Amino acid sequence: MNRVIRGIVIKEQPSGEKGKLLYVLTQNEGVLTVTATGARTISASYLKSAQLFAYSDLTVYDKNKHLTLTEAKLTESFYDLRKDVAVFALASYMSELSLQSAVPADDGILRLLLNCLYALSRKLADTDTVKAVFEYRLCLALGLAPDFSCCAICGEAGDRFDFEESAFFCGECAPNPESCFRLDEGAAGALNYLNSCPAGKILSFGIKGDSKRCFCDFCEKYLITASDLRPASLDFYKKIIKDT
Ligand SMILES: [Zn+2]
Structure with missing residues (x-):
């Protein structure tokens, strides 16, 4: 079955002799891996979309969740x-x-x-x-x-963040004032x-x-x-x- 996914290539690695495995951050499906056969040859029609940071509509052939790129429409290459x-x-x-x-x-x-x-x-x-x-x-x-917005305890202006407590405090209220991030x-x-x-x-x-x-x-x-x-x-x- 062919379907279109919109997404950006956030990782690529060689696959097979001339292909690539693309990690595509998509709109609705998290990260999908897509095989782009021949993506390392200059003649590949979807060459520009099979590059790192390319944002495209990718037409993929979906066979048991194994996705193969068949066509692409580039929106932004971020070249x-x-x-x-x-x-x-x-x-x-x-x-x-x-x-x-x-x-x-x-x-x-x-x-x-x-x-x-x-x-x-x-x-x-x-x-x-x-x-x-x-x-x-x-x-x-x-x-x-x-x-x-303010100290987590007294509500006055705060000036330090305690990573252990994950809270913002003023100097008076901070439980561990010295270890806080100012x-x-x-x-x-x-x-x-x-x-x-x-x-x-x-x-x-x-x-x-x-x-x-x-x-x-x-x-x-x-x-x-x-x-x-x-x-x-x-x-x-x-x-x-x-x-x-
Ligand atoms: Zn306080």
Whole structure:
């Protein structure tokens, strides 16, 4: 049976002599693996859609859940992501996280990834901010929901997050004030904004200087601490950023 799936290639590996196995993050079915026979030959009609980060409508032949690509209509290649090594490393990192966390019947992670890749490819935001926003919104998509509006105990303005308690406190109420992560007003404000902003507005806020560093450090630490995700490509991204 032939059917059409809409999705983005988030991982590819060689398969057979000239083919590829594509890991496609789809709209409604989580991640599907699709065999693209001959995708490593220049004459393949679906060549552009069988590339990493290509977003397409893929016509697949489905035989007992074994999917073979027969035709493709490319929507967006995100080819520009390959032109900058730091951008490419970040796109790969976000793809790996998507692969580890996507679930069927929820397109939240697909939309998050597409929005972030679009921002990177059009240079609408810098890599550090895109990375942090992706990490934090992914945590929200996984069901985590920290509140940064005020201290969890007294309701006054908070300034530190306790990872053990997974709660935001002021200096007076924090049970372990020394081990808390200090969040300045700008960083806490950005996190609060991300808690409720629509999917299409995730990069529509301004943050810079120390607040931005604080925000970015927090988002990475929160992802690693609060979720079970352990992306191997994070170290690669950090090495690239350090070397460039
Ligand atoms: Zn308090």
